[in-house]
Amino acid sequence: MKIFCVGRNYADHAKELGNAIPDEPVIFMKPKSALLQPHTPFYYPEFTNELHYEVELVLRVSKNGKYIQDKFANKYYDAITVGIDFTARDIQAELKEKGLPWEKAKAWDNSAVIGKWVPFASLKNKNDINFGLYKNKELVQQGNSKSMLHNFDSLVSYISNYFSINIGDLIFTGTPAGVGEVVVGDELEGFMEQESLFTLEVK
Ligand code: ZN
Secondary structure, X not given: OOEEEEEXXXXXXXXXXXXXXXXXOEEEEEOHHXXXXXXXXXXXXXXXXXXXXXXXXXXXXXXXXXXXXXXXXXXXXXXXXXXXXXXXXXXXXXXXXXXXXXXXXXXXXXXXXEOOOEEHHHOOXXXXXXXXXXXXXXXXXXXXXXXXXXXXXXXXXXXXXXXXXXXXXXXXXXXXXXXXXXXXXOEEEEEEOOEEEEEEEEO
């Protein structure tokens, strides 16, 4: 199982971090060990002093493929949820400054959180999915799939030009504006279309 992540897929978020808006999707990966397993506590990692949440729509790959054309891409994923791409922002800033890879900031154990799966078949319009995140009951991030620079189909197609995609792989499709810090004791709740899909306490 592989976890693909997309960076800078919402213009408003690229701007808030002072990044240019890329023409092509920014792709990075997390290993399988990054996925927080159900009923497992989430602990604030020791190596960071600036842990950020990034709420994202997450796709579940349902078919193996390679070199998938845009127009067929929707056959390759069947469910969606919201998740968090946890990021050690202080470490990321250091790595970015040196032009080094991001894994230490993004790919550590339990840095990928996902909620309950929702089948695509039950959604009205995949290009109009509202989602977001509450921190301690306060709305901190809100986005809509219509604001993505690269939509689900073009992401799947693009990724498959470089990597085979396989059943069970996950694709984190990028975060909207509003990323911010969490501290021990914070409670996060991710929602999609008004439905709560996960809650998590930072321990
Ligand atoms: Zn992200």
